[in-house]
Amino acid sequence: MKIAIVSSFVPFVGGGARNIVDWLAVELERRGHEVETVLLPFSDEPSLLFPQLAGFRTIDLTDAVDLAICIRPPAYFIKHPRKVVWFIHHLRTYYDLWETDFRLTADTVITRSRRDALRRADTSALGEASRIFVNSTVVGDRLKKFNGIESTVLYPPLPSDHQSSALEAGDAITYISRLDLTKRQHLLVDALALTTSNVRLVLAGKAADESYATFLREHAENLGVGDRVTIDDRWVSDEEKADLIATSFAVAYLPVDEDSYGYPSLEAARAQRPVLTTTDSGGVLELVSDGLNGRVVAPTPAALAAAMDDLYLDRETTAELGRKLSQSVSELDISWDTVIEGLLS
Amino acid sequence: MKVIVANNMAPFMWGGAEELAVNLVDRIRRRGHEAELLRIPFRWEPVGDIVAQMLAMRAMELPNTDRLIALKFPVYFLRHEHKSMWLLHQFRQAYDLYDAGMSHLQSSGRGDELREAIARADQQSFGEARNVFTNSLTTSDRLWHYNEVPSEVLRPPLNDPELFTGGHSDGYIFAGGRVTVGKRQHLLVEAMAHTSNKVKLVIAGPPESAKDTAGLEKTIERLGLGDRVKLDLRLLSRAEVAEYANRSAACAYIPFDEDSLGYVAMEAAEAGKAIITTTDSGGVRGMVQAGNNGWIVDPTPRALGEAMSAASQSSSLAKKMGKESREFWRGMNITWDYTLDRLLS
Numbered sequence: 001m002k003i004a005i006v007s008s009f010v011p012f013v014g015g016g017a018r019n020i021v022d023w024l025a026v027e028l029e030r031r032g033h034e035v036e037t038v039l040l041p042f043s044d045e046p047s048l049l050f051p052q053l054a055g056f057r058t059i060d061l062t063d064a065v066d067l068a069i070c071i072r073p074p075a076y077f078i079k080h081p082r083k084v085v086w087f088i089h090h091l092r093t094y095y096d097l098w099e100t101d102f103r104l105t106a107d108t109v110i111t112r113s114r115r116d117a118l119r120r121a122d123t124s125a126l127g128e129a130s131r132i133f134v135n136s137t138v139v140g141d142r143l144k145k146f147n148g149i150e151s152t153v154l155y156p157p158l159p160s161d162h163q164s165s166a167l168e169a170g171d172a173i174t175y176i177s178r179l180d181l182t183k184r185q186h187l188l189v190d191a192l193a194l195t196t197s198n199v200r201l202v203l204a205g206k207a208a209d210e211s212y213a214t215f216l217r218e219h220a221e222n223l224g225v226g227d228r229v230t231i232d233d234r235w236v237s238d239e240e241k242a243d244l245i246a247t248s249f250a251v252a253y254l255p256v257d258e259d260s261y262g263y264p265s266l267e268a269a270r271a272q273r274p275v276l277t278t279t280d281s282g283g284v285l286e287l288v289s290d291g292l293n294g295r296v297v298a299p300t301p302a303a304l305a306a307a308m309d310d311l312y313l314d315r316e317t318t319a320e321l322g323r324k325l326s327q328s329v330s331e332l333d334i335s336w337d338t339v340i341e342g343l344l345s
Numbered sequence: 346m347k348v349i350v351a352n353n354m355a356p357f358m359w360g361g362a363e364e365l366a367v368n369l370v371d372r373i374r375r376r377g378h379e380a381e382l383l384r385i386p387f388r389w390e391p392v393g394d395i396v397a398q399m400l401a402m403r404a405m406e407l408p409n410t411d412r413l414i415a416l417k418f419p420v421y422f423l424r425h426e427h428k429s430m431w432l433l434h435q436f437r438q439a440y441d442l443y444d445a446g447m448s449h450l451q452s453s454g455r456g457d458e459l460r461e462a463i464a465r466a467d468q469q470s471f472g473e474a475r476n477v478f479t480n481s482l483t484t485s486d487r488l489w490h491y492n493e494v495p496s497e498v499l500r501p502p503l504n505d506p507e508l509f510t511g512g513h514s515d516g517y518i519f520a521g522g523r524v525t526v527g528k529r530q531h532l533l534v535e536a537m538a539h540t541s542n543k544v545k546l547v548i549a550g551p552p553e554s555a556k557d558t559a560g561l562e563k564t565i566e567r568l569g570l571g572d573r574v575k576l577d578l579r580l581l582s583r584a585e586v587a588e589y590a591n592r593s594a595a596c597a598y599i600p601f602d603e604d605s606l607g608y609v610a611m612e613a614a615e616a617g618k619a620i621i622t623t624t625d626s627g628g629v630r631g632m633v634q635a636g637n638n639g640w641i642v643d644p645t646p647r648a649l650g651e652a653m654s655a656a657s658q659s660s661s662l663a664k665k666m667g668k669e670s671r672e673f674w675r676g677m678n679i680t681w682d683y684t685l686d687r688l689l690s
Contacts, residue, residue, distance in 0.1 A: 004356055011410045012347045012379050036356040038386055041349075043406035055404035058397045059386050064356040 001344070002034045004061050006078055007071040008042035013208070014235060015178060016263055017072045017088060020135075023159045024069070024086075027336040036065065042074070044091070046105050046114060053077055053121060069343055070129070077125045084343055085129045086154060089139060089259040094118050095146050096257070102182065123147040133342060136260035136283040154342045155334040158266045165271070167246035169315070172200040172230075173276065173308055174248035176241055177264055179207035179233055182256045184299070185216055187278075191304035193223040199312040201225075201252075204232040204244060245271045249318055250311045254299065257282035268294075269329045274321035276307055287332065293325035348373050348380045348412040348689070351420040353387035361608075362433050366416060368504040369431075372681045373689070383407075385420050389438070392453040395419075399466055414688055415474075418463075422470050429476040429688055431499060434484055439463040440491045467492055478687065481628065483604045499687055502679045503611050508587035511617035511667070514660060517545040517575075518621070518653050519593035521586055522609040524561070524578055525553035528600045531564055532649060538568045539650025544657040546597075549577035549589050586612070594663045595619040595656035599644065602627040606679075614638075614674030619666035621652045638670035 005028075007021045018039075025035045040059070042052060056077035061068050068080035076085045090096070093103050094115045105111045126132060126149055133154040134140040140151045177183050185203045192201050207213040213233040220226045236244070245251055251268035253275055260283040268275045269287075277284045278299035290296035295311060297303040311318045350373070352366040366382055373380035385405075387398055402422035407413060413428045415421035418436035421428070438448040439460045450456040471477055471494045478499040479485045485496045503509070520533050530548050537546055552558045558578050565574050577589075590596060596613030599622055610632040613620050620639035622629045633639040640652035656663050 002357060010408055011349055011381055011383075013409065034357060036354075038354075038356075038384070040385065041383060041405060041407050043408040045406070045408070048406055051404035052406055055401040058394070058401035060388065060394065061356065061386060064386070064388070 001067060002036075002065045003028055004036050004038050004065040004068045004080075005071065006038045006040070006059075006061070006068055006075040008056075008073065008075055009039045010043070011041055014206070019263065020086075020088065020156050021071055023157075024071075024339070026159065027340060031340060038078075040075070042072075044093070046093075046111065049091075049114060049118065053118075067344070073122070074125070076129060077121075083129045084131045084133070085126060086133045086135065086343060087126075087139060087143060087151065088135045088156075090122070090142060090146070091118065092259075096142055102256070119146060123149065131343075131345070136286055138257075138283040138286065139259050152342065154339050155332055156260065156263075157334045157336050157339065158263065158270065160336055165242045165246040167243065169249040169273070169319070170200075170247045171198065171312070172202045172248050173250045173252050173311065174202040174204070174244050175252040175254075175264075176202075176204045176236055176244060176267075177253065177255070177262075178205050179203065179213050179216065179231075180209075181212060184254050184256065184278075185212075186219060187254060187299060187301060187304060188252055188308075189216060189220050189223065189225065189229060190301035191308060192220075192225045192229060194301050194305035195309050195312075196305075197309045197312045199228075199308050201229040202232070202244065202248065203229065204234075204236050204241075206235045207233045241267060242271065245273055248273060249315060250274050250276055250294075250322075252276045253284060254278045254281050254304075255284070256280065259283050261287035265325075266329060266334070268322070269325040272319075272322040272326045274311065274318060274325055276304070276311065278304070287328055288325070291321075293321055293328050295321075346378045346411045346689070347409065348378050348414060349383050349407055349410045349425075350380060351383045351385065351413060351415045351423055353417050353420050354384035355388065356386065362416065364504060365433070365501050369414070369688075372685060376685055376689075378689075383420070387419060389449065392450055392455075392459060395459065396462055399463070412689065418467075421474070422466065424473075428474050429478065430471070430474045431478045431480065431688060432484055432488065432496070433480050435467070435487060435491070436463055437487075441487055464492065468494075476687075476690065481605050483628075497687070499684055500606060500677075500679045502681050502684055503608065503615055505583055505587075506615050506680075508583055509612050509615035510587075510591055511615075511671070512591045514594040514663065515592045516543075516594050516657060516660070517547045517592075518595055518597050518656060519589050519613075519618075520546065520548045520550075520597045521589060521612070522550050522598065522600075522607075523553060524548065524550045524557050526557070528598075529644070530557075531560060532599060532644060532646060533597055533653075534561060534564045534568070534570065534574055535646040536649035536653060537570050537574055539647050540654045540657070542573070544653050545573050545575070546653070547575045547577065547589060547593070549575075549581055549586070551580040552578045587616070590616040590618060593618055594660065595621060595639070595653075595667070597621040597649075597653065598629055599623045599626055599649070600629065601625060601644075603629050606632050611674065611679070614670045617667045617671040619656060619663055619670050621649070621656060623649070632670075632674065634669075634673060638666050638673050 028035045060079040070076040070085045132151045134151045143149045220229045253264040275288045275294040288294040295307040297307045370380045370382045399419045413425035442448045477496040479496045596618045598609040605628045607629045623644040635641045642648040
């Protein structure tokens with residue numbers, strides 16, 4: 001089959017939304033399909049929203065491909081008679097984040113009108129799709145709540161050829177993700193200062209905004225834990241990532257109300273390391289349960305510090321949680337066969 | 346520096362322009378910049394959608410990008426404060442093909458109106474660009490003729506010059522490139538009937554149709570040249586093409602009225618081989634100084650046969666002319682180094 005994978009991107013910014021496109025393309029090709037990736041640039045500047053939606057709308061792939069799989073918003077505004085959406089998140093500042101500090105714009109009659117117009121436009125564009133899948137029940141619930149649209153969950157896997165390294169777990173808990181306020185690396189630095197064991201912390205990933213990386217470094221120094229935390233502000237290759245995780249005793253992942261369990265959780269599971277997360281991390285909780293295959297604690301420095309000490313000190317339990325996390329991934333049927341069977345059904 | 350190279354795309358269509366765009370991105374990265382390729386779908390039909398697609402380019406945003414290099418209509422309508430164009434060709438349907446009565450715009454009944462709208466938009470867009478480069482004198486001439494826009498010719502360099510190292514001659518004449526009537530490989534086969542038994546010819550490249558293959562095979566049989574002409578008609582790897590060129594005595598390239606210097610001739614020169622071409626081969630003539638680094642002869646079997654005999658007869662002559670060929674070509678300075686200096690200036 002001739003398939004186009006359509007998505008939006010911010011130039012020179014990597015991350016989960018681009019990975020899912022690249023990996024899906026590889027897996028489809030592996031199964032004998034012809035794949036063309038259509039990545040269209042997108043700026044989240046509010047005043048430019050609607051002209052850009054109109055731009056996306058003029059992209060018409062009718063006759064050029066048999067099927068268009070749309071991933072990151074607003075990719076589903078393109079035209080094709082057989083449009084399948086694998087919905088990974090809304091433009092969240094106009095949806096679930098509207099009532100939070102992450103809205104980034106003032107709440108005025110203009111911004112509210114824009115929000116409402118986008119919601120109507122989304123509902124209508126998504127309504128054209130022949131099938132709608134989501135990457136998590138959290139996102140499925142939001143789609144139901146805000147757009148009145150039903151969907152089916154298809155959990156995104158890691159690429160099937162990713163390898164994990166079999167290395168000795170060291171004395172660090174590792175958080176590999178974009179350094180970003182919404183990923184809350186700073187909470188772990190706060191927590192580290194309250195730990196009583198010799199646990200170390202590794203924060204690795206490219207900062208979207210360099211000032212956050214600088215802040216993390218200064219903050220660690222001020223709290224007197226500069227020598228127990230490594231802050232590596234750069235893009236980390238898959239191989240390095242596998243090694244970093246394998247040499248850690250646990251993985252931390254505590255985004256604010258994340259859309260899905262997140263790739264860091266899957267990478268932890270592949271290395272049989274447990275995940276430390278927080279009660280407000282959203283989709284992560286679809287995979288990680290407290291005491292079962294990781295730790296889920298309140299998003300406070302004190303609670304995180306206690307959990308870090310526990311994981312560090314009781315290595316036997318920690319290793320067992322890691323093995324359980326790997327089992328959970330199999331039980332949730334997180335695999336490319338399931339994904340592709342669903343998307344092409 | 347963050348550089349976006351923009352090209353248009355039709356899903357599953359791949360040709361010289363696509364190859365060039367990929368290579369340009371690669372070369373910019375090797376120079377230590379960040380570069381990404383942006384490919385935006387464009388369809389020529391229905392003609393009623395063309396203007397909307399042009400407007401869509403104006404609506405798209407390129408956040409987080411320092412430079413834009415646009416290669417084609419309509420992606421050069423993208424807005425960016427530091428936009429350069431490296432025009433591979435205009436939307437010829439609105440210009441020279443229109444004048445020649447060969448444009449699909451005419452059949453729409455609104456051809457004049459569309460053509461004017463395109464010319465007006467082009468005018469504005471060329472005016473916004475910091476630099477306007479083209480890939481050939483022909484493109485520059487058209488741009489001046491139709492839009493009165495001055496431009497600088499930047500001929501696309503070889504994508505992989507490092508493969509064409511040259512080397513010891515195995516004594517055959519090599520004819521590479523796409524195999525089709527317009528490239529006139531059949532004329533080379535006929536010329537072989539006018540040469541001595543010593544002269545050998547290798548034709549290698551992807552045939553445009555089964556008819557092209559059958560035609561050549563039939564001529565070879567008719568003239569009894571089976572033991573002196575080798576056909577290798579398929580899409581060869583770049584390494585295979587280079588191997589054929591590197592081990593030849595000289596290269597023949599005789600397309601009818603080519604716009605550009607021709608990659609096949611450029612590869613021959615890079616490999617240090619003399620070039621045989623014809624008086625009506627257009628731009629390819631720019632690669633040859635007759636008698637010094639090759640032959641420019643009438644497009645007849647007899648004249649070509651004489652040139653091929655001369656190239657095969659004396660290996661020292663072929664070697665000397667091959668050396669001149671490389672020097673002449675190097676003197677033209679069509680290199681990625683120079684191209685990037687200009688494109689990023």
